[in-house]
Amino acid sequence: MKGKLYGIGVGPGDPELVTLKAMKVIEKVPVIAVPKSKKEGESIVLDIAERYIDRTRQEIIEWVFPMIQDEEKLRAFWMVAVNQILKRLGEGKDVAYLCLGDPLLYSTFCYLFLMIREDHPDVTIEVIPGVSSITSVAASAGIPLAIGQERLALLSATSDLNILKEISERFDTIIVMKVNRCMDRVIAILEEIGLKDRAVFVSRAGWEEEEVVYDLDSLKGRELDYFSMVIVKN
């Protein structure tokens, strides 16, 4: 394959948290590929990168990825993306796939990366790491994630949350990602294991709309932002 695929992390939301390397690649590639989560909604990633893009000479491919768990439907969506990218690469054009945070930590790029590497091993892929949402959240909450010999666990609230009971004593810090749709259950389990008062909720860390909440009970029943997580300090 003649073109090169870049997986680029544009950081957690603040456009100033883009790296110089990401900025330079975004400015130079002929094709920019970005995921959107809702058909009507603007792409957050594109909002961040827009200032480095010149639409008169760069093509932008946008996809609407559904927030679903069904593996087969997801794969069908990804096939469309993969084929559009392969077409540009075949024409000798470099493609930059942009994602929030870091490309290899809870990002849509992971799916694309694994599919292309498996089915098209001739494609050259370069991953440009970005500032992850987890360190941005730590900065907003003023909480060191790990010091010296400490241990840190990252979990998704959409996985079996009983894991919290099993591992809480073995880790100094636990970050529960994607809490927006199951915050009540997260609160209940943290209360059960006596860690509710050692938890902080953060949404949209580093953005204008940032919210840091120490009284978790006040979140019960509320509609929460997709970019929300909870940090628990043991």
Added chain:
Amino acid sequence: MKGKLYGIGVGPGDPELVTLKAMKVIEKVPVIAVPKSKKEGESIVLDIAERYIDRTRQEIIEWVFPMIQDEEKLRAFWMVAVNQILKRLGEGKDVAYLCLGDPLLYSTFCYLFLMIREDHPDVTIEVIPGVSSITSVAASAGIPLAIGQERLALLSATSDLNILKEISERFDTIIVMKVNRCMDRVIAILEEIGLKDRAVFVSRAGWEEEEVVYDLDSLKGRELDYFSMVIVKN
């Protein structure tokens, strides 16, 4: 306190992985504070940031932090750093403390941050997150750290490594940091729990001297770089 303290992550090593925000603050503050690990050695952090610093108008404070575990001796070292920083802040000068990777993830800044926040709550501290070494290592090794509902654990090899036996089945990815001085023991435990062949060793990810090693046995008895870690995929 009149001056402001910044904790700035300059990323994992590649000077191009500095964020725009970090660059701008480094350029403007009157005082730059940087840790060194060896008295003779150059500061890696300063090497990265040097291009944004003008020594004719900016003061650089460097400290040699000993690689020791003794809490009391470490605290004595930190007190010197804290006092030098407080002196500048008192003069109304902003101080930027630079660190590799991210300031709140296994960084020397964590100690400074906690000490100043506890003893001098009047000091304004802003943390500017940086690209962490863990995502840089993932990019070098070509390994997604977490996808969808997956779980990630970060451990220090200097802590009790029996934890690996206890948690390995509950996490999709495990990163063992600081393996340089106990690689033989890490290899032995990974072999014992049947994960040796699913582990990758990476040192100085993204640097010129980067090394990615899949055959862990080949590392036995070797002197390893301080910036080394192992990623285990379950």
